[in-house]
Every structure is written in C-alpha cells, then in structure tokens.
Amino acid sequence: MSSSNRKRLNEKELGSLYLLSETPLIIDRLIKNQSCNENDIQSIHHCSSKQAPDMAIIAASLSGNMMSDQLKSIDSETIKILGTELKHLSINSVEEVGRIWIDTCRYGIHNDDDIHDIVHQSADILCMFSSIFMDIAQACTPEHDLYRAISASLMYQCEAHADNARSLIENASPKPQKTDLSDIPLPPELQNNHYTDNVVTFTLFNEHRV
Numbered sequence: 001m002s003s004s005n006r007k008r009l010n011e012k013e014l015g016s017l018y019l020l021s022e023t024p025l026i027i028d029r030l031i032k033n034q035s036c037n038e039n040d041i042q043s044i045h046h047c048s049s050k051q052a053p054d055m056a057i058i059a060a061s062l063s064g065n066m067m068s069d070q071l072k073s074i075d076s077e078t079i080k081i082l083g084t085e086l087k088h089l090s091i092n093s094v095e096e097v098g099r100i101w102i103d104t105c106r107y108g109i110h111n112d113d114d115i116h117d118i119v120h121q122s123a124d125i126l127c128m129f130s131s132i133f134m135d136i137a138q139a140c141t142p143e144h145d146l147y148r149a150i151s152a153s154l155m156y157q158c159e160a161h162a163d164n165a166r167s168l169i170e171n172a173s174p175k176p177q178k179t180d181l182s183d184i185p186l187p188p189e190l191q192n193n194h195y196t197d198n199v200v201t202f203t204l205f206n207e208h209r210v
Helices: 011-021 023-033 038-049 053-071 077-105 112-139 142-172
Strands: none
Touching (some): 011 053, 023 142, 038 142, 077 112
C-alpha cells in the first residue's frame, strides 16, 4: 500500500478531512480550553461511533497528531516517547488512508489494490492506535487528566472500530447459502455510496471488491 511517490495532502484536503471526521474538532477545542467534562467525552464517543473504520482511522490520525504536539511539553520521558510514536503513526496513517480516501471520494481515482490494502489493514491500524492511546492514558498522572481522558476515549473508539472492520470484511466475504438468519447484511449507510460535505456516507469499505 505504502508509496513514497504518493501525493501529499494539501491544506484544503486536510481541512476537509478535519471537518468530515468531526472528532479532531472536538479534540482541538478541548486542548485549547485545557479542560473537559462528561459531555465533552460523550461528544467524542457520539461523533466517533457514526464513522466507518476508514474514517475512524483518519479521525484518530488527525486527533493523534494534535495530541502528540501537546505531549512533548509534559515532563515525562515515557509520555514523550509515546507522543513521538503517536506522531509517526498519525502522520503516516493520514497521508496513506486520507490520500486514498480523498482520491477515491473526491476525484474518482480508484486504485483497487490500495483500497483492498486499506480495508484489510484497517483493523490492524486501529489496534495500533488503540494500543498507543491506552499506554498514554495509563502513563498520564492526575495532573494531566485532560490527556488521560481524551486518550481513554480514543482508545475505546479505535478498539470498537477495529472489531467493526473485522466484522464488515467477514460479512462481505462470499459464503454458502444458509437457511438461518446468521448472515448479517451491511448497514444501509454502508450500502450507499452517496457523499456530501455535510454527511459522510462514503466509505472505502463500500468500494472494496472481495
């Protein structure tokens, strides 16, 4: 999937991904205010839960990139190392997944190999994010409760989306005819390729061909 020749996202494309993924906008506000409450955490969960796994990766990447910049200022070698790891994962993921998402959705450039790789690697990518967010949450002291709360929320959502990605791939795979109700179809919003700037119903999972 990875290509050193892949065109980097420009500011307009990144801005579009920020708006579409929503979660980074909440994270940005919390970081600027240096505070959060239960309603803020619920907002993170609400926005994240509506996303398909590919958009969840983009949201985690953009949120993680902002978080990593803040973690550098914390007086903890462990947290600084985790922040550096989060930075690398976030940049690499948004440049790969975000570029493929934008190309396919906005410009109609379909690369089946890239889409196949993203779909089948999405659970692993989300698990890597979940693991780093968990480590950050555990490393944060009460003094840095804001970052602990944000990391714990993002960890939970990444883990949930990783499970969802596996389920979507499994349910999309060809299966023999069954007489029971064990085959679960894709949700309606994942069967519809329609896309607008206000409502994200597009997903690379819908473009994937088994």
